Amino acid sequence: AAGVIQSPRHLIKEKRETAxxxxxxxxxxxxxxxYQQGPGQDPQFLISFYEKMQSDxxxxxxxxxxxxxSDYHSELNMSSLELGDSALYFCASxxxxxxxxxxxxxxxxxxxx
Amino acid sequence: xxxxxxxxxxxxxxEGENATMNCxxxxxxxxxxxxxxxxxxxxxxxxxxxxxxxxxxxxxxxxTLDTSKKSSSLLITxxxxxxxxxxxxxxxxxxxxxxxxxxxTVTVRA
Numbered sequence: 001a002a003g004v005i006q007s008p009r010h011l012i013k014e015k016r017e018t019a020x021x022x023x024x025x026x027x028x029x030x031x032x033x034x035y036q037q038g039p040g041q042d043p044q045f046l047i048s049f050y051e052k053m054q055s056d057x058x059x060x061x062x063x064x065x066x067x068x069x070s071d072y073h074s075e076l077n078m079s080s081l082e083l084g085d086s087a088l089y090f091c092a093s094x095x096x097x098x099x100x101x102x103x104x105x106x107x108x109x110x111x112x113x
Numbered sequence: 114x115x116x117x118x119x120x121x122x123x124x125x126x127x128e129g130e131n132a133t134m135n136c137x138x139x140x141x142x143x144x145x146x147x148x149x150x151x152x153x154x155x156x157x158x159x160x161x162x163x164x165x166x167x168x169x170x171x172x173x174x175x176x177t178l179d180t181s182k183k184s185s186s187l188l189i190t191x192x193x194x195x196x197x198x199x200x201x202x203x204x205x206x207x208x209x210x211x212x213x214x215x216x217x218t219v220t221v222r223a
Contacts, residue, residue, distance in 0.1 A: 033210060043213045058210060104148075105155060106155040
């Protein structure tokens, strides 16, 4: 079965650079979520989209932005990267009927040096 | 964490034993979910229990939910080495996000 696809799997950037993370949800899932998980931390909600519109926003820095496109894939753009942005970034998708749990991608490990 | 605490923070058991971990949360929920995460890997959905359910089973997993106490427990029976992972509870309050607990790290010794 198709899963949530994230790319790239690993990314190394220098401070003050920009990074773009991509997420391809499960087909027919209309809601996409982004989470950030620092080392040894629980996942923290960043932002979500429903039907290509932002539906909720968490602790996302102003340096980050995201959008969901017409094909439902989503991109998380991160600018002026800081060392503290080093983390695992997960994307998850879910069908609106809420019958099942969220399906998470394998994550993108971002390292800022 | 956004929602509450999980306890214990870490658990070490012998293969074949049962592992129990607890999760508390703060707000009203639509459902509560448990996820497993192997070191540095993705989150795998294990089980979802709705707010009007009290207990649910899936294979070797048993989840209970007490909405009056705002708490849940996850029991893994007859543990295996492959169960070694971090386990997170996450609550869905009916809004557009999941709120995760701090996680319990389970080590199953062969």
